[in-house]
Amino acid sequence: MQLEVKVSTNSPSDRPTKPLRKAAAVRHVEPSPPRFVEIIRVDPVYSILTMLMDAGYAALSVLIAHWWIPGALEQDRNLALYSWLFVPIVVVVMTLRGLYRQKLSHGFLDEFEPVETSIALSALGLLLIMVLFVPRLTPEQAGAIYLRPSDLVLRIWVCAAVLIPAIRLLRSFLNRWLRRRFHVGVPALVIGSGPVAHQLITRMREVKEYGLWPAGVLDDLRPNESERFEIPYLGTTGNLESAVKATRAEELIVAPSSLPDEQLARVAKQAQQLGLRVRVVPRLMDAVGTSTTIEHLGGVPLMVLNRVDPKGWQFTVKHAFDRTAALLGLLLISPLLAVLALAVKLSSPGPALYSQDRIGRDGKVFGCLKFRSMRLDDENNVQFEPEHGAAPGGVEGEDRRTWIGKIMRRTSLDELPQLINVLRGQMSLVGPRPERPEFVELFEMHVRRYGERHRVKAGMTGWAQVHGLRGQTSIADRAEWDNYYIDNWSLMLDFRILLLTILAVLRPIEN
Template sequence: MTRSATAQSLGARFGRNLSDRVRNDPYLTIITVAVDVIAAAIGVAGGVQWLSGSLTALGWHPWLFVPTLLVLLASRKLYRRGLRRNFIDEIGPVQSAVAFATLITLALLLAIETPSRPGTVMIRVWLCAACALTITCLVRVLMQRWFRAKRHSSAPTLIVGSGPVSDQLAHRMKQFSEYGMNPVGTVDSVTVVDPAGHQELSNLGPLTDLPRIIRVHRVEEVVIAFASAPHEQVVTAIRAAQQAGTRVWLVPRMFDTVGIHAHIEHLGGLPLMVLRHVDPRGWQFILKGALDRIAAGLGLLVLSPIFLLLMVLVRSSSPGPIFFAQQRIGRDGVPFDCLKFRSMRPPRDSDAEFVRVEGDAPGGVEGVDRRTTIGKIMRQTSLDELPQLINVLRGDMSLVGPRPERPEYVDLFAAQIRRYGERHRVKAGVTGWAQVHGLRGQTPIADRAEWDNYYIENWSLWLDIKILFLTCIAVLERPED
C-alpha cells in the first residue's frame, strides 16, 4: 500500500471514529452544557463591561444569570437528544429562556444587596446573552447537520416490520440525513412485499434473532413499525433492544391521525394518546384567512415597484398577455384561476408535447423550454408567483397551504395516491410545507400529499411563519432550473 493510500485510510478511519464519538460520546451533553455556560458567561461579561468598563466593578451578583439560564434551558428539554436539531424551532425556546432568566436574575438582584442600576445591568446582559446564545445555537445545529451529512455520522437503524410503512420510513431516513438515522435493514418473521414491488431494505432475519442482529450490525436505533409477529413477541423484542442499549421508537397504528400536539396520558397502567383536532372550518382558519389578506395587501404595497417593473419586462419580452391565468383546484374542490406572470413565449406547432413521468407531479419546465430571458429569472427567483398575492386578496388562496393542481390531474391523483384528496380541506397556498422540503416542480405526488396533510393536521400560526421563513431561504439557496 502506498503512503498516500495509507494516509487516506487512516484519515477515513479517524473520520469514522470522530463521527462515532460525536454521535455516541456519553459526555456530549456535558460538552453542550459547557458551551452554553460559556455563551451565557460571555453575555454577562459583555453586559457588565458595556455598563461599567470593568468585569469586577459590579461584583458577583449579575453572574447569577448563568446558573438560572442553565436550569431554564434544561427545563425546556433542550438538552434532550432528539432526531433533528432545527434552528428555527430551537431559537424560540432559547430566547424565551434568556428573557425569563433575565427577569428572575433581576428579581434576585432587587431582593438582595445589589449594585446600582440593576435594571440597566440586566437589560445589557439580556442583549449580549441573546446574541451569544443565538450564535451558539446556530453553530450547534450547523455542526450536527454537517457531521450527519458530510461525515456520515448517522446512527445505524433497524426497522422492525416490513411492507409499505417500513419502506416509507427507510426512504425518509435516506432522503433526509439530518435526522441522523441510517437504515441497515428490517427484521420480521414474514417479509411483506410492497404491492408496488418496491423494497427499500432487505430482511435481516426473524424477530427472535433481534439481539444477534443488533450486535452484528452495531445497531443504535430500533424503529418498531408494523410487524407480522404476535404482540407479545414484539414487546419482548422491545425489551431486548432496550437491554442491548439501543433507543427504541414506535410508529403508532393510527399514524395518520397523530400530530405533533398529541400527548400521552395514563388510565391506570394503560397509555392513552390524546389527539388534537384541527378544524379547517374553525375560528383558527378564519383568523388565518384574515391575516393572509392583510399580509398580501401589505406585500403588494411594498413590492409594487418590482411588480410594475416585471409587468413592463414581461410585456416587452414576447407577444402575449402579462399575466398567465391557469385553472386550478382549491378548497373543497372548487376551481379558480391561479395567476402568474407569463414566463414563456407562445407555443409553436413544432414544439413536442409534454409527457408526465408516472408518479411525479407536473410542473416546472414541461416539454420544450419556452421560457423567455426574464421568464428564466422569474422562475429561478419565484417572482413569477407574485400575482398570486392577488389570489390571496380575492380569497381564492392562502399564503401558506398545499399547492393547487390542475383539474385534469386532481381526479387522477385522488384515485392513485392515498389521502391526496384530503389536501383540499383548506385553501391552496402560494407556498407550502411540501415545497420547503424540496418538493417543487416534477416531484413525487405521494410525498407532496404526505407533507401537505401533515401541515393541515398540525397547523399553527407559528408553523405558517416558519414556512414563510424557510421559503425565503429555499429561494435564495436553491433556485429552480
C-alpha cells in the same frame, strides 16, 4: 387526453428496488466520519458539549454586561458577584425544558422560541434573587454611579438573547454539514416489512439531517418478492440481539406489522436492555400530530389527539393576516411587478399575466395567476399541453421559456401575481400548492390521502416546497408533507415556512 403520470404512492411495488440478499452480501456503504465526530455525536458527550457551549456564552454575556457598565460594578461588588448566577440558572432552565436532548431533525427554528423563553425566564430569576437577597448600596454609598439590579440584568438578557441562539445556529449548520458530508448518524434497525417500513427506510436515506441510516430489517414473515428492500433482511425478531451485534445498531424503529402487540412489547423491552433507543410508529399514524399528548388511565397510556379545525377561528385569523399581508406586499413590490410585466411584454408577444385553472379549498376551481414565462404557440391560447408521461410542474413538453421566463422560474418571481389570489381570498400565503383539475382527479385515485390536501386553501408556498419538493417531484411525498402541515398547523409553523421559503428561493432550481 390519456395521462400516464409517474408518481410515488408509498407502495412497495411502485419503488424500483433490488432483490433481497443476505446481510453478509449487502452492506450500505457510507463515508466514514472522523473519529472525533463519532465520539461527539453520541450522548452524553453531545449533550455535555451543548451544555458547555451554552454555559460559556452565558458567561460571555455576563462579562459583556459588566463591560457595558464601566465603573458601576467596582462600586457595587455584590451585584457583580451575584450576576454570575445567571450561568447555572440558564443551564438548569434549559435542562428542564429538554433543550439538551437529541431529537430527529430538530433544527435552529424548532428551538429558537424555547431557547429565547428560557433565557428570559433565567433573567427574571436572576433579578428576583438580586432583589430579595443581594445587600444593596444606598445612592449615597454608591457615589456618582448608582446601579440598580434591573439595569444589569437587562444587559445580561440582551447579550444572552443574541449570543446563545447564535452559537446554537452555528451548531445547527455544523450538524447539517456533518450529516450530509459524512452521513453522521446512528445505525437503526426496522421491525416490519410493509409500506410504512419502506417509507421509513426511504426517509432515512433521503433526509440525512435526521441522523439515522437503516442497517437492517427484522420481521417474523420474510418479505416476499413484492416487498424488497435495499438493506439486509436480518431474520425474525428473535434474532434481535445478534442483529444488534452485527450492525452495531443504536436505534430500533417499530413499524406497524402483523406481529402481536405482546410480542412487539417484549422486543421493545429487550432492545432497551441492549442499550437501544426505541421509537414506535403508532398504528393511528395519520391521526397523530405534534400536539398529541400522553395521559394514563390507571396503568394504561392514552394518546390524546388534538384536532386542527380548518374551518375554526384560528384559520379565520390566518386568512385575515393573509389578506392584510398580501395587500401590503402588493403595495411594496408594485414597482418590481411593473418591471417584470414590462419585461414579459418585451420578451415575446402576448399578455403579461395568464390565469390557469387550479383546485383550491373544498375542491373549488379558481384561476391561479402567474407571469407568463413562455412564448405562445397560439397568441389566443395560453394553455400549455404537458408532455405525455410527465408529472406536472417545471418545463412540460417543448421548452418555450423566454429569457425573462427562465429568470422568473429560477427565482419563483413568476408566482408573485398570486398575491392577488390571496387578496381575493382564493389562496393563502402558506398552504398546499394547487394543482390542475385533470391531475387532481388522477392523483386522488392513485395517491394516498391526496384529496385531504384540499381541506385548506391552496398556498403560494408550503411545507412540501420548503423541503425541496418543487418542480417535477414525487406527488405522494408532497401529499405526505402537505397533510402533515394541515394536521399540525399553527401560526408559528406558517411563520417558519415563510422564513424557510426565503432560503429556498435563494437556492433556485431548474424549472
